[in-house]
Amino acid sequence: GGGGPGATVGVVERPDAANRTFELGGPDVVTWNEFWERLKRALGARRPNVHIPFGLMRVQAAVLERLPRPPVTRDQLKMLAAGDNVVSSSDAVDTFGLPLVPLDEQLRRATSKDD
Numbered sequence: 567g568g569g570g571p572g573a574t575v576g577v578v579e580r581p582d583a584a585n586r587t588f589e590l591g592g593p594d595v596v597t598w599n600e601f602w603e604r605l606k607r608a609l610g611a612r613r614p615n616v617h618i619p620f621g622l623m624r625v626q627a628a629v630l631e632r633l634p635r636p637p638v639t640r641d642q643l644k645m646l647a648a649g650d651n652v653v654s655s656s657d658a659v660d661t662f663g664l665p666l667v668p669l670d671e672q673l674r675r676a677t678s679k680d681d
Contacts, residue, residue: 589653589654589658591653592666594669604669604670607673608673623638623643
């Protein structure tokens with residue numbers, strides 16, 4: 567429970583959520599390297615990590631943005647470079663009673679073929 571299209575409809579119908587922005591995230595604070603390791607574990611992937619310099623990624627993103635569904639955009643790279651990807655507000659939890667789900671569980675759900 568707690569997710570899916572029904573949750574979205576519930577948000578739209580709530581007057582106390584009108585004209586507000588909610589940060590969504592779980593209780594875990596991890597580095598990008600830790601995130602990728604956990605994602606690979608959830609996917610069962612054994613590929614090594616390859617670190618690509620940000621400048622090279624920007625060039626690649628500029629080219630890839632011409633695709634209908636680019637795997638990465640320059641705007642996404644700006645967000646990643648900012649480094650502030652930790653939820654600092656409890657508004658979503660307080661307003662909607664959403665549970666904080668650990669990262670490993672969220673990754674399991676996102677990569678599961680059973681759901």
